[in-house]
Amino acid sequence: MNPTWSRFNITSVVLGFAFLYLPIVLLVVFSFNASRLVTVWGGFSIKWYGELFRNQGLMDAAWVTLRVGVISATVATVLGTLAALALTRYTRFRGRVLFSGMVFAPLVMPEVITGLSLLLLFVAIDLDRGFLTVTLAHITFSMCFVAVVVQSRLMSFDRSLEEAAMDLGAPPVKTFFQVTLPVIAPAVVSGWMLAFTLSLDDLVIASFASGPGATTLPMKIYSQVRLGVTPEINAACTLMIGIVAAGVLAASIVNKRREAQRQRDAQAALRA
Amino acid sequence: MASAAVSAVAETSEPAASTGLARVLQAVTGRLVIIVPYLWLLFFFLAPFVIVFKISLSTTAIAMPPYTPAFSLDEGFAGLWSQLQELNFDNYLWLTDDPLYLNAYLSSVWIAGVSTLLALLVGYPIAYGMARAPVSLRPTLLMLVILPFWTSFLIRVYAWIGILKPEGLLNQLLLGLGVIDTPLVILNTHTAIFIGIVYSYLPFMILPLYSSLEKMDYSLIEAALDLGCRPITAFWKITFPLSLPGVIAGCMLVFIPAVGEFVIPDLLGGSQTLMIGKTLWNEFFANRDWPVSSAVAVILLLLLIVPIMIFQFAQARAQEQGR
Numbered sequence: 001m002n003p004t005w006s007r008f009n010i011t012s013v014v015l016g017f018a019f020l021y022l023p024i025v026l027l028v029v030f031s032f033n034a035s036r037l038v039t040v041w042g043g044f045s046i047k048w049y050g051e052l053f054r055n056q057g058l059m060d061a062a063w064v065t066l067r068v069g070v071i072s073a074t075v076a077t078v079l080g081t082l083a084a085l086a087l088t089r090y091t092r093f094r095g096r097v098l099f100s101g102m103v104f105a106p107l108v109m110p111e112v113i114t115g116l117s118l119l120l121l122f123v124a125i126d127l128d129r130g131f132l133t134v135t136l137a138h139i140t141f142s143m144c145f146v147a148v149v150v151q152s153r154l155m156s157f158d159r160s161l162e163e164a165a166m167d168l169g170a171p172p173v174k175t176f177f178q179v180t181l182p183v184i185a186p187a188v189v190s191g192w193m194l195a196f197t198l199s200l201d202d203l204v205i206a207s208f209a210s211g212p213g214a215t216t217l218p219m220k221i222y223s224q225v226r227l228g229v230t231p232e233i234n235a236a237c238t239l240m241i242g243i244v245a246a247g248v249l250a251a252s253i254v255n256k257r258r259e260a261q262r263q264r265d266a267q268a269a270l271r272a
Numbered sequence: 273m274a275s276a277a278v279s280a281v282a283e284t285s286e287p288a289a290s291t292g293l294a295r296v297l298q299a300v301t302g303r304l305v306i307i308v309p310y311l312w313l314l315f316f317f318l319a320p321f322v323i324v325f326k327i328s329l330s331t332t333a334i335a336m337p338p339y340t341p342a343f344s345l346d347e348g349f350a351g352l353w354s355q356l357q358e359l360n361f362d363n364y365l366w367l368t369d370d371p372l373y374l375n376a377y378l379s380s381v382w383i384a385g386v387s388t389l390l391a392l393l394v395g396y397p398i399a400y401g402m403a404r405a406p407v408s409l410r411p412t413l414l415m416l417v418i419l420p421f422w423t424s425f426l427i428r429v430y431a432w433i434g435i436l437k438p439e440g441l442l443n444q445l446l447l448g449l450g451v452i453d454t455p456l457v458i459l460n461t462h463t464a465i466f467i468g469i470v471y472s473y474l475p476f477m478i479l480p481l482y483s484s485l486e487k488m489d490y491s492l493i494e495a496a497l498d499l500g501c502r503p504i505t506a507f508w509k510i511t512f513p514l515s516l517p518g519v520i521a522g523c524m525l526v527f528i529p530a531v532g533e534f535v536i537p538d539l540l541g542g543s544q545t546l547m548i549g550k551t552l553w554n555e556f557f558a559n560r561d562w563p564v565s566s567a568v569a570v571i572l573l574l575l576l577i578v579p580i581m582i583f584q585f586a587q588a589r590a591q592e593q594g595r
Contacts, residue, residue, distance in 0.1 A: 005401075005404050005405055005406060006404070008397075008401075009397075009400065009401035009404045009405070010401065011401075012397035012398055012400070012401040013398055013401035013402060013405065013413065016394070016395075016397070016398035016401070016474075016478075017398075017416055019394070019471070019474075020416075020417070020420050020471075020474065020475075021420070023428065023431035023432055023435060023471070024420065024423060024427075024428065024431060026431065026434065026435065026441060027427070027430075027431040027434065030434065079308065079309045079312055080309070082304075082305050082306075082308055082309045083309035083313075085305050086305050086306040086309060086310070089305070090305075090306060093306065095310070099306075099309075099310055099313070100584075100588070101584060102313040102314070102317050102318060103309075103313070104583070104584055104587050105317075105580060105584070106317060108524065108525065108528040108529055108576075108580060108583055109528075109529075109580075110528070110529055110531065110532020110533070110549060110572065110576070111529075111532065111534065111549075112532050112534055112549045112552045112553060112569070112572075113324075113532060113569050113572060113573060116324060116552065116556065116565060116566065116569050117320030117321055117323065117324045117569070118316065118320050120320060120323045120324055120327055120562070120566070121316070121319060121320040121323055124323050136316065137316075139312075139316075140312070140313070140316040140317060143309065143312070147309075172301065172302065173301055193422075197422050197424075200424065201424045201425050201426065203425075203426050203535060204534050204535065204553075207557075208556075218424065218426050221426060221427075221430075222426060222535075225426075225430050225433070225539065226539075229430070229433055229434050229437075233430070237424070237427040237430065237431075240423070240424055240427065241423050241424075241427065244422045244423055245419075245422075245423075248419065248422055252415065
């Protein structure tokens with residue numbers, strides 16, 4: 001059955017993507033504007049990128065953000081993968097409803113509530129606000145996103161592979177690392193990337209959980225944006241978009257290659 | 273709560289056939305899979321809410337932290353009981369007294385509701401078009417929908433300031449084309465917030481819609497058309513009802529975070545817009561009133577409990593179907 005792709009369908013998809021991408025494209029274009037007026041084109045220039053790298057405050061914030069992102073994404077990936085395993089492999093345990101509730105609720109919880117509640121927790125246990133608290137906060141909300149991504153992969157996973165390995169005498173931990181993990185690896189990797197970008201992106205929760213000396217890039221950008229649109233911020237945004245786009249592109253190429261390799265292997269196996 | 277977690281784990285562990293250390297290790301690792309994320313979420317997700325509730329009942333004080341606890345366990349449980357009897361709900365009364373808060377809640381729900389409806393109207397044709405696209409093209413289209421989600425939320429909202437402001441790109445374009453004579457005032461109005469929310473949350477609307485539309489059996493429509501049904505009627509009688517799970521999931525994914533949204537009303541809505549996320553932020557950062565901002569958060573959470581339950585239920589059902 002091949003439904004027709006009508007002109008109406010094509011138009012709505014094209015218009016939809018134009019809406020999604022045009023603002024980002026404009027932002028990138030105007031970061032190369034020579035004029036300080038952000039909306040008047042004054043010729044091509046990369047001088048704002050130079051200004052950007054001379055802006056020590058912005059550079060420090062970028063470095064903090066990068067470290068928070070890598071650490072929190074890594075811990076969140078481990079915790080989220082465990083949570084996904086718990087949800088798919090252990091279908092009956094007491095408190096499972098509460099557990100799945102706690103995994104799914106942060107996905108839609110307004111950030112102001114999550115931020116405020118975490119801050120009050122840190123005050124209650126007398127933890128000084130700073131790098132550590134931002135990282136803990138980011139682990140908590142991003143692990144749930146990892147759990148959802150990994151869980152959807154685990155649900156389509158052929159469990160007979162694991163059973164075969166265990167029947168052949170492999171202990172569960174070894175089975176996990178040698179059979180399960182390689183199969184769910186793409187989901188784990190995209191979970192890590194999602195957690196990393198969520199951390200890179202977060203303004204509200206970081207503002208609550210952070211203290212002096214741990215200003216993240218979104219916090220810095222936000223405080224400057226409130227004063228108005230400037231070409232340096234456009235340049236900073238363009239760099240961030242570029243880094244993320246390169247990462248996503250690389251990941252999808254790696255994925256495609258692996259998929260092609262898998263198919264070649266499967267065909268070779270069939271021929272043999 | 274923690275004891276529930278422990279007994280939860282005990283139940284799932286395999287019958288103790290303790291044949292040596294390996295077996296014991298296995299049982300322990302089996303438990304850790306549940307217990308580690310469980311304890312983490314109990315401590316960093318559930319416990320904070322209890323603290324928020326506790327602080328919402330305390331009084332403001334000029335100190336650090338700036339409140340006097342409503343109750344504590346310092347005097348044992350007998351003391352706790354007498355403290356509980358004189359609990360004060362002043363912060364909540366304060367919220368009902370001052371129309372500012374009520375208006376903020378109402379306008380948040382209204383703004384989020386309108387934006388959700390707009391996002392559905394914009395997102396549905398896109399998702400439908402994607403689901404009807406040639407199969408080979410679909411993964412690319414899907415990736416193109418997800419890609420903006422990877423770029424910073426703050427950046428995407430910020431990009432709209434440059435477009436919507438009086439001397440911005442949209443006005444320049446419209447003036448240049450001669451459509452309008454005087455610049456439109458869009459920035460710092462509700463329209464700007466609608467645009468911002470629809471734009472930022474559109475992928476959340478499209479993805480669940482697409483996944484339910486893509487699964488749909490197109491021969492149902494063909495049968496209806498063959499039997500003389502008009503395309504519009506076929507859409508309302510077949511396509512739309514079948515896509516309802518996607519519609520519900522998409523609407524919840526947009527509505528719930530939009531109610532508590534802070535960045536969009538703050539950057540695009542200007543100082544006049546009243547939204548509860550912004551009110552909470554100001555209460556906390558500008559007025560340093562922790563008890564009142566906690567009370568605001570508790571009521572916001574109560575407001576969102578029903579939509580969150582709907583979302584959870586839909587998720588659980590999808591999970592059952594996926595199994």
